[in-house]
Amino acid sequence: MAGTVVTITSGKGGVGKTTTTANLGVALARRSKRVACIDADIGLRNLDVVLGLENRIVYDIVDVVEGRARLRQALIRDKRLPELQMIPAAQTRDKTAVNPQQMMKLADDLRNDFDFILIDSPAGIEHGFKNAIAPADRVLIVTTPEVSAVRDADRIIGLVEAAEKPKPQLILNRLRPGMVKRGDMLATEDVLEILAIDLIGIVPEDESIITSTNRGNPVALEEKTAAGAAYGRIAQRLMGEDVPFGVFAENTSLFGRLSRWFRSPNGGNGA
Amino acid sequence: MNWFNSLFRREPAGSAAVAKNRLKIAIQIDRSNLSPELLNVLQDDIVRAISQRVDIDRAGMRITTERGEGGQRRIIADIPIKSVRSKVASSE
Numbered sequence: 001m002a003g004t005v006v007t008i009t010s011g012k013g014g015v016g017k018t019t020t021t022a023n024l025g026v027a028l029a030r031r032s033k034r035v036a037c038i039d040a041d042i043g044l045r046n047l048d049v050v051l052g053l054e055n056r057i058v059y060d061i062v063d064v065v066e067g068r069a070r071l072r073q074a075l076i077r078d079k080r081l082p083e084l085q086m087i088p089a090a091q092t093r094d095k096t097a098v099n100p101q102q103m104m105k106l107a108d109d110l111r112n113d114f115d116f117i118l119i120d121s122p123a124g125i126e127h128g129f130k131n132a133i134a135p136a137d138r139v140l141i142v143t144t145p146e147v148s149a150v151r152d153a154d155r156i157i158g159l160v161e162a163a164e165k166p167k168p169q170l171i172l173n174r175l176r177p178g179m180v181k182r183g184d185m186l187a188t189e190d191v192l193e194i195l196a197i198d199l200i201g202i203v204p205e206d207e208s209i210i211t212s213t214n215r216g217n218p219v220a221l222e223e224k225t226a227a228g229a230a231y232g233r234i235a236q237r238l239m240g241e242d243v244p245f246g247v248f249a250e251n252t253s254l255f256g257r258l259s260r261w262f263r264s265p266n267g268g269n270g271a
Numbered sequence: 272m273n274w275f276n277s278l279f280r281r282e283p284a285g286s287a288a289v290a291k292n293r294l295k296i297a298i299q300i301d302r303s304n305l306s307p308e309l310l311n312v313l314q315d316d317i318v319r320a321i322s323q324r325v326d327i328d329r330a331g332m333r334i335t336t337e338r339g340e341g342g343q344r345r346i347i348a349d350i351p352i353k354s355v356r357s358k359v360a361s362s363e
Contacts, residue, residue: 146290147290147293147294147297150294150298151294151297151298151301154298154301154302155301158302179287180287182285183284183285183286183287183288184285184286184287185287186287186290186291186294187287190287190291194291194294194295194298
């Protein structure tokens with residue numbers, strides 16, 4: 001069966017597209033799916049460092065589309081996970097070095113050998129976004145529960161629909177359950193109501209994302225952390241499994257409870 | 272008491288509710304933004320419809336959008352009339 005092309009996009013930068021792409025790639029590969037991750041952010045290559053594969057790059061995506069390298073040569077195999085491979089972006093070119101037709105050809109060439117082709121879209125709504133979206137069978141929109149990110153997500157959803165792609169699904173990233181509970185962060189339901197698309201996953205704010213990215217070992221390599229487990233669940237949903245949406249435990253440390261007690265108007269009875 | 276309250280009390284209404292309302296309005300405006308191409312097409316449609324009854328000054332015509340109360344966008348068409356066609360009486 002031909003592989004599915006999944007594009008991960010957001011509009012706004014810095015909401016976690018690359019982290020999401022890397023961790024979904026890892027989580028799918030851990031489930032024995034053959035995965036190719038493509039960094040479509042030409043000129044601002046980053047998927048390689050998030051995956052910890054930056055020292056192994058010889059050829060990049062522009063070398064492939066311009067015929068200087070064969071696809072096989074540009075694919076970097078992840079030694080930790082035999083099913084995971086990556087095509088890096090070019091670092092010294094700009095987004096116009098690749099066009100949507102070339103992206104579609106590249107994705108089609110990968111479909112026979114992979115179950116999932118994950119495309120990490122650049123931020124913005126211009127050339128790079130159009131490249132990333134062109135071959136997509138499915139589109140995942142990443143947003144954080146912040147006004148700027150949600151607004152940009154709405155713009156992107158409109159553009160995905162205009163490109164006649166299937167309705168995108170939402171990954172709500174960096175949710176802080178404690179803040180939602182206090183009424184100081186948009187809740188999942190709020191974001192879904194505003195954007196009117198289906199949810200595919202919620203990833204809680206988790207310091208392990210930073211420490212794992214520092215080391216080049218995506219959290220999804222071990223699904224022990226809250227974020228790592230969340231990526232595992234999204235991977236299962238991508239594979240068609242029906243996984244219930246978890247409720248994230250609040251910070252239940254003594255300090256956390258005490259500080260909330262002091263912050264709330266009548267000693268911990270806050271909504 | 273005021274300093275005491277402000278020290279220990281959080282904001283009366285959660286900021287999430289404010290965020291949600293602001294987002295709803297901002298997105299409503301974003302979604303109803305008409306592109307210049309669409310405005311041109313609309314202008315042609317309006318000219319065609321109105322010209323059957325009224326002789327208008329096309330060169331002096333302006334069509335724009337404006338934000339109304341509650342953030343809702345509206346189309347404003349300013350169409351100078353040259354003359355009303357006399358045969359309007361019969362609706363055939």
